[in-house]
Amino acid sequence: MSTAQGARARARQEVTAAIKEAARGQLAAEGAAKLSLRAVARELGMVSSALYRYFPSRDDLLTALIIDAYDSLGEAAERARDAASDAPPQARWITVCEAVRGWGLAHPHEYALIYGSPVPGYSAPQTTVRAASRVGLVLIGVVRDAHQGPGLAPLPLPAELRPEAARLAADLAPDLPAEAATALVAAWAQLFGLVGFELFGQFNRVVEDRETFFRHAADRLAAGVGLTRS
Secondary structure: OOHHHHHHHHHHHHHHHHHHHHHHHHHHHHOHHHOOHHHHHHHHOOOHHHHOOOOOOHHHHHHHHHHHHHHHHHHHHHHHHHHOOOOOHHHHHHHHHHHHHHHHHHOHHHHHHHHOOOOOOOOOOHHHHHHHOHHHHHHHHHHHHHHHOOOOOOOOOOHHHHHHHHHHHHHHOOOOOHHHHHHHHHHHHHHHHHHHHHHOOOOOOOOOOHHHHHHHHHHHHHHHOOOOOO
16 A cells, blocks of 8 residues: 555544544434434534545444444453453353443443434444344353353243244354253343443432442343353
């Protein structure tokens, strides 16, 4: 790459980052449903036609913000897993869950973008799936380590759920028991529900010591997927 090409690439990266930052500010002020390329362009002192060279539509900008948010959350979960690599799987699970909660509390508007109400008229493309899967893959990895090490004690399944459990296990984690795969999907949903309830006010005047409450809930989720205290 020539010097001129390198300078152009860096300039494009800088403008792209500035557009995203302005868009995140708009998310915080107005919400995702009111995200406007024209408003972002005005804030940056750009003509809207110039911004369209970076993001052809509002949906393209939304997709970029969604992928960034999922990647940031995934990185937080992966760092927590790695920092607790010497801990037993049950303790590592709780550490990862607490990292998810910590990220949500630190980035409430981005959490709302990826786990809040759907944006009217927007459908997330397949390109978001890899980033969206990162936290789930971390949790699956913790359960896999337990399965290959100290063992799992998942709760038994009712007979009518076994076909669906087998399908989930085949799709998500073929090397895990179907009971564990089913419990993982439920725990994944409950984890983000717990964080969302805290962020969006459903725990107001209900739960006061939220950190202790969350840690206990994460411990119960660990037990549900078959992780036992060592």
